[in-house]
Amino acid sequence: MIVSVEEGTILLLAALGEVYAERSGILNLGVEGMMAVGALMAITTYLFTANYIIAILMAAICGFALSMVHAVVSIHLKSNQIVSGLAITILGLGLSGFLGRQILFKGFSIAGTPVQAMKSVAIPLLSSIPIVGPAFFNQNALVYFSYVLVAVLWFVLFRTRLGLNIRTVGENPAMADSLGVNVYAVRYLCTGIGGLLAGLSGALITLGYYPTWTEGMTLGRGWIAIGLVILATWSPFRALLGAYLFGAVTALPYTFQSLAIQGIPTDFLQMLPYALTLVVLTAISFRGLRKRLAPPASLGVPYSREE
C-alpha cells in the first residue's frame, strides 16, 4: 500500500501536467524524456548543493525547458505533435544517459552515487489511522504537495476563467480566438505546466524513493502517465484515483510475494490498467458519454488563424 502511494504519486505529478497540456490541445508524448531529465538533474543538483528545494526546482526547470522545445515546434512551427513528442522523449533519455555518465561529482560519475532520500514526515493523528494512515500521511513533502496540487489544478480548470479558456482552446481554438483568448499563450502555458510537473515527478523518483541514479530508471513511467490521463478522462481529481490504482499495479512485482496470488501471472495483472484504459477510451466514445468525457476535440491539431 505504501509503495502504491509512492509509485502513484510519481505517476500523478506527471499525469496532472499532461492533463493540462492535453486540455489545451497539445499532446506531449515527451513525458518520459522530461521525467528522465528531471530525475537526473534533481540528483545532480542535490549532490552539488545538498539542498532539496534547489534540486527540485532545477528538475522542474529542466522539464520545463524540454517542454518548451515541444511547444515551439508544435505551436509556432505547427509540426506534427507525435513526432515532436517522440523527439522530446528520445532527447530526454539521450541527454540524461549521456550527462549522467559525463558529469563528475568528486571525481565519480553521477551514476551509482547514492544520496540521502527525502525524509517522510508523519502528520499527527491522520498518520495513525490504520493501514491508510501510514500510506497517505507518512510521506515526504512532495507527496503532500501533490494532494494540494490536485485540488488547485481541479479548481483552476473547472471553476475559473483561465480554466474555461484552457478548455475552450482545447475544444475549439478558433472560437476561443474570436472571443479574444490568446490561443498560443494558453497552449504555451499548459505545455509548460506539463514540463514542470514531469520534471517534478522525475525529482520524486530520485530524491524520494530510488536515491541512486541509474540510466533508464524512469522505466516507462512517463508512458504510463499518459495512459493515466486517458483513464482519468482529463480530470485532475480522477487522475488522483487512477494514479494509486496504476501505482498499485506498478508496485506488483515488488509486492508479489507478500500478496501471494496463485495462478495469475503478474504480467496479466500488469496488463489490467492498460486494458482498463482502452475500455474507458472506448466507453467514452459512445454517444451518451462522449459529450462529457471525450478527449479535447482539438487534441494534437495545430492552430493557425489563416485557415
Add this chain to the structure above:
Amino acid sequence: MKLTLKNVRLVRRTEITRQTSVLISVMGVVMAFAVAGVLFLLLGVNPIAAYGAMVDSFTNPILLANSIQRGTPLLFAALGLIVVFRLNFWNVGAEGQIVMGGIAATGIVTLHLVSGAIPDLLVLPSMFLAAFLLGALYALLPALLKAKLQVNEILSTLMLNYIAILFGNYLVFGPWLDPAAHGFPNSRIFPPEAVIPSIPFIGGSSGFIVGIVVSVVVYFIMNRTTFGFELRVTGDSSKASKYAGMSYTRIVSIAMIISGGLAGLGGLVLVSGIIGRMKEDFSSGYGYTAIIVAWLAGLNPLVAVVAAFLFGGLLVSGTTLQVRLGLSSSTTNIFEALILVFVLASEFLKKYRVIVGGVE
C-alpha cells in the same frame, strides 16, 4: 539594423524549388550535428572521435553488416506506417505490432521444435505468414474502433503496445521459457531452418533485400492503384472521400492490415534475423524509431529504405560510442532527436519565408 520581433516577418511561400527544399533539409541535419558537436565539446568529449564512430557504421564492413541488420525491422515497420500515415491515421502502435509479429514467429518455431509438425522447408514461410497475420490482426482492432466509434487511434494504439509487450514477457517467462536457459527469460534458440539467411559477401539480414522489394510494392500500391488513390483522397479530406462514396471503414481497415502486417514482419526479422530467439521486451523501441524513419522519409516508401539504413547505422554507432569512448549508448539518441527537431523546423522553413527588416 536592430533585430526585434517586430521586424521579423513570416511570409507563406507560394512555391519552392527542389534545390531550396533539399538545401534547407541538408542544413537542418548539419545544424543538428553541429549542436551535438558543441555539446560534446562542452562535456570534454572529442566530437571528431564521436563523428568518426558514426561514419564507421557505414564504412567498416562488420559494422556495415550490423547497420543493415538493425535497419531491417525499422524498414518494414516504417513502410507500413507510411501507408496509414498517408491516410492521416496516426498508428503509434508499431511497437506492439512488432512484438505480436515476433510472438507469432516464435510460436511457429516453438511448435516446430516441440512437436516437429512443420517440415523444415516450410518453417520460414509459415513464420512469415503468421507474423504478418498476427501483426495485421492486432492493428485491425484500433482501426475498427476508430471507424465505428471514433476512438482516438493515437491513444488506443499506445495502450495496445503495453499489452503486447506484457503478453510477450508472459510467454518468455512462462510457457515458452527455454528449459536450457537456466531460468533466463528467453525462448528456445531458433534452429538454422528458422533463421533468415545473411546477404552473401556483405552480411546483414537478407530481410533488408525483401524490404527493398516491399518498398517498391508499397510505392506502387500508393501511387498506381485505386486503393492508393482512395488512401490519398481520404487522407487529404475525409469529407471529399465520403461524398465520392468511399468507405472509410474499408480503407482504414486495409491500410492498418498492411501497416500491422509489415510491422509484424519487422518483429519476425528481429527475432529470427537479429536476436535468434525471443527475449523479454525484445523490441525496446524499434516501433517508435520507425515512426521517425517514416516521417523523415517524407512518407515516401523509396526514401524510407535510405532512412531506415541510416537509422540502423545510428543504432550501431551507439554501441561503438559505448565501447570506444565509454559514452552511454543512448548518446546517439541525442543525435536522433536533434536531427528530428531540426528537420521539423526546416519543414516550417519550407512553408514560410522568414524576412528580417524590410518594409512593413
